[in-house]
Structures are given as structure tokens and as C-alpha cells.
Amino acid sequence: MQLAVRIVATCIGLAALSVAQAATTVLTNFTLIDGTGRAPVPDSSLIVENGHISWVGPHSSLKAPSGATVMNLSGKFVIPGLIDNHVHLGLVHDLTQDIKFYSRELVEQQLRTYAAYGITAVQVLGTDTDVIFGIRADQRKAQSDFARVYTSGQGLVFKTSYGGVAGLNKPVANVTEARRAVDEQVAKGVDFIKLWVDDEFGDLPSRMPPDISKAIIDQAHKHGLHAIAHIFYLENAKTLASQGVDGFAHSVRDAPVDQALLDDMKRHDIVQLAATLSREASFTYTKLPFLDDPFFNRAITPGALATLKSQERQQKLAAGKHFAQYPGVLDMALANTRREIEAGVRYGVGSDSGPSGRFSGHFLHWELELMVQAGVTPLQALTAATGTNAKLIGAKDLGTIEAGKTADLVVLDANPAADIRNTRTIHAVYVAGKSVPTIWSVCTGRAASECKGGSKGGAHGER
Known part of the structure; x- marks a missing residue:
């Protein structure tokens, strides 16, 4: 839409950047909606290595690689990009x-x-x-x-x-x-x-x-x-x-x-x-x-x-x-x-x-x-x-959260399977395992002071 986008630096954004820099990232304790049509699966975790999902499954079976960056997403929902x-x-x-x-x-x-x-x-x-x-x-x-x-x-x-x-x-x-x-x-x-x-x-x-x-x-x-x-x-x-x-x-x-x-x-x-x-x-x-x-x-x-x-x-x-x-x-x-x-x-x-x-x-x-x-x-x-x-x-490596697929992921604060408007509660976005700015850290053509606040929408936010 516009040529210039102002990225607002926040603590969340800085934390996301550190995750993006890690070769291996582990996301834990979320509810998985994997893109296959299967019902949401609570208490899930996954491992991202070199931009791909190397493992996904029950948190109880997780074996986090040594030195990996681990992010606890308790209460969150993870869907494919x-x-x-x-x-x-x-x-x-x-x-x-x-x-x-x-x-x-x-x-x-x-x-x-x-x-x-x-x-x-x-x-x-x-x-x-x-x-x-x-x-x-x-x-x-x-x-x-x-x-x-x-x-x-x-x-x-x-x-x-x-x-x-x-x-x-x-x-x-x-x-x-x-x-x-x-x-x-x-x-x-x-x-x-x-x-x-x-x-x-x-x-x-x-x-x-x-x-x-x-x-x-x-x-x-x-x-x-x-x-x-x-x-x-x-x-x-x-x-x-x-x-x-x-x-x-x-x-x-x-x-x-x-x-x-x-x-x-x-x-x-x-x-x-x-x-x-x-x-x-x-x-x-x-x-x-x-x-x-x-x-x-x-x-x-x-x-x-x-x-x-x-x-x-x-x-x-x-x-x-x-x-x-x-x-x-x-x-x-x-x-x-x-x-x-x-x-x-x-x-x-x-x-x-x-x-x-x-x-x-x-x-x-x-x-x-x-x-x-x-x-x-x-x-x-x-x-x-x-x-x-x-x-x-024709994107065989996209669309589902499965081992071997590219780690294009969206982390949500609320359950989109309960209310589709909850796709708007975006907490984080990953492209090939790299955290990128979300709409809540983007503000086009405004001073940073004008971009503070704003609800994460969803079923109970502004509509």
C-alpha cells in the first residue's frame, strides 16, 4: 500500500529479533492447529532448525536440542502461515x-x-x-x-x-x-x-x-x-x-x-x-x-x-x-x-x-x-x-505444520477455531523460522507516539 513503513521498536520486537538470530528455536506449550483439518491439539511443541520444522508433537515428548532458544507459548495458538x-x-x-x-x-x-x-x-x-x-x-x-x-x-x-x-x-x-x-x-x-x-x-x-x-x-x-x-x-x-x-x-x-x-x-x-x-x-x-x-x-x-x-x-x-x-x-x-x-x-x-x-x-x-x-x-x-x-x-513445503515443512508460522493469543476473528490476535509471525514484524509493531506514516496502544482485536476487540 505505501512505500514507507515505520517499525516501532518494542520489548516484544527486540525479543523476537533475538529468536530470529538463533539457528535452532523451540516453541513450547501451545495449542497446535496444523493446517490439515485435524482438531486443535493442546500441549504441543515444535523445533525449528535452519528455517524448517524438524519435529512437532506432544510437549511431553519434546527433546530440546542443546543451545536452542526456547520460547514458552503457554496459552497461545500456533497455525501455519x-x-x-x-x-x-x-x-x-x-x-x-x-x-x-x-x-x-x-x-x-x-x-x-x-x-x-x-x-x-x-x-x-x-x-x-x-x-x-x-x-x-x-x-x-x-x-x-x-x-x-x-x-x-x-x-x-x-x-x-x-x-x-x-x-x-x-x-x-x-x-x-x-x-x-x-x-x-x-x-x-x-x-x-x-x-x-x-x-x-x-x-x-x-x-x-x-x-x-x-x-x-x-x-x-x-x-x-x-x-x-x-x-x-x-x-x-x-x-x-x-x-x-x-x-x-x-x-x-x-x-x-x-x-x-x-x-x-x-x-x-x-x-x-x-x-x-x-x-x-x-x-x-x-x-x-x-x-x-x-x-x-x-x-x-x-x-x-x-x-x-x-x-x-x-x-x-x-x-x-x-x-x-x-x-x-x-x-x-x-x-x-x-x-x-x-x-x-x-x-x-x-x-x-x-x-x-x-x-x-x-x-x-x-x-x-x-x-x-x-x-x-x-x-x-x-x-x-x-x-x-x-x-x-503448488507450494508443497508450505501450508501445514509437519516435520520437514518450512517454518512459516503464526502465533495467536486466542483460539481461531472457536471464533475466526481470533486470527487477528497476532502475537508473532515467522517466515522460514525468522521472526518478522507483525501488524502490531507496524505503523505507516505516523510518529511512534501515535502508534502506541491498540487492541489485538479478535472476538472481543474493536471491530
């Missing part, structure tokens, strides 16, 4: 969106913001410049102190339809151009292929034609990559499902999903990658309901916060052409998410944060809350955002 499988990076400074802002500095700052919120990996859907490949390459050589990134480079958009970012995504006009565009992204080393099939409530002349979407999907599969489609309409979702698409980047939002689509999604394991309920919910507000919550506003500048609260902005949003439609869109997304889950469709969690007005980090926590509203349990939502998301983005 959260994963947001639908984000956009580097597009926005404060609330202004422009591709000219995209830079390594801004992307890395935003990845630090994600990590501060306990999100230790993100997947970017189709709006990265080529700068991202250098960042990803450096991360995979030696993990840095911010969230890991997976990317589809520049996603594919039809010439007269919705999608992408002006000045970045080059529209395709026919099947030949579509196949060539896939090949170009593959040559850059993308992790998957993204395409958009939408016409923005009918405001644009057309949606991507079926022959072009099929060419993109087939070409992605030829290279051994998944194809993920932005969709809005039931009709397009059904066509894409018949063409072999691997996942949907949003819910169907124009009509109830029917049994034919549900059957196709289950038969071919087409994933509801992300319902992006927080995206739809954000459009229903002229003034977001959490502007005074420190869990939200510590990560944005005072100027941006003032703009979000301004009458001018609220009036502009209320006058938007489609503003009155968004509550119905949200209700449809919630209902269709519930239908898919009840039908046994596989699902992940993603926020579609990053564009103006959709905020990195905070929105995934809101997304988890809305997923529970849609009908999953808190434990199911957590599992989707950790173990399941890791599988969906």
Missing part, C-alpha cells in the same frame, strides 16, 4: 491506482505488509510486470523477510472485454494471438495462466469468446500449467468447465449455480479458488465499517484514512452506476459459495486485495470471516487458507 491465493501487487500508492507505481520497492513493501498480517505467501492473478520474476527468483534462492510470491505474470484479456490493467495486459483478438500470449508467459516462468471472461455488468462490448478461452486453456495444459478464469456469469462458468478450466477466481454472481455446473466441478475437480467475498462486500459500503480498528488502520497512511472517511468519497461511491447492484451480488456470491461447499466442491481462500480500496493483509482476515458466514466452520476456513491453499498454488 496464512496464504492468500488471489491478490494483486504494486498497483496502488495510498488510494491511487496506476501501473506507473509498480516497482520492486513497492511490491516488497506490500509483501511485508502481508507478512505483518500473518500471510506468508500470496498468489498474484494476472497483473504483475516482469519485475516480479526477479523478486520471486531471489526469494527462492534465499528466503527474505516478507511473504512468498507466486505469479501468473500478465493474464489474458480479450480485446473488447473486461480484465487486466491498462498499459500492462495486452489484449488478444483471436485464437492465434491467444496461444502466442500463453507461450510468452510460459517462457517467463509463470506459475499458472490467468484469463478474464467478463463484460463488467454489460458495460463493455463483449466477453471473451469460447474459442479463445478454449485455446488458452488447452495451451496452458500443453505446458503443464493450470488455467484459472475470472468469471461472473453462470453461462460462462459452465462453458469454461466444459473446456477443462482448472479453477474459478471468483464465485458465479449473476444467478444460482445449478446442478449441472456443480456436477462438472466435482467430476473434473474444478476448484473454487477464491469466492472473494470481501471484494464483493467492500463494494456495498460507501464507508468501510472498520476504519477505526487499529488492526486495519495501522497499515495505511493518515492521508489515505482521511480520504476513506471523507464525505466526498462516500458521495462518489454512492453515485456509482452499479452501486445499488452490489448487495445482491454479495448475497448471490455467499449463496453460491454455500451451495458449492455443500455439494463437495474443493475450495480455497483469496481476497482479491491490492486494487484501490481493497487492502493487502486485512482483507484476507475479513474473507475468512465471510467464509464462515457462508457456511464453513472456522477450522474449515483455516484449513482452506493454509493446507488447501498450499496445494492449490
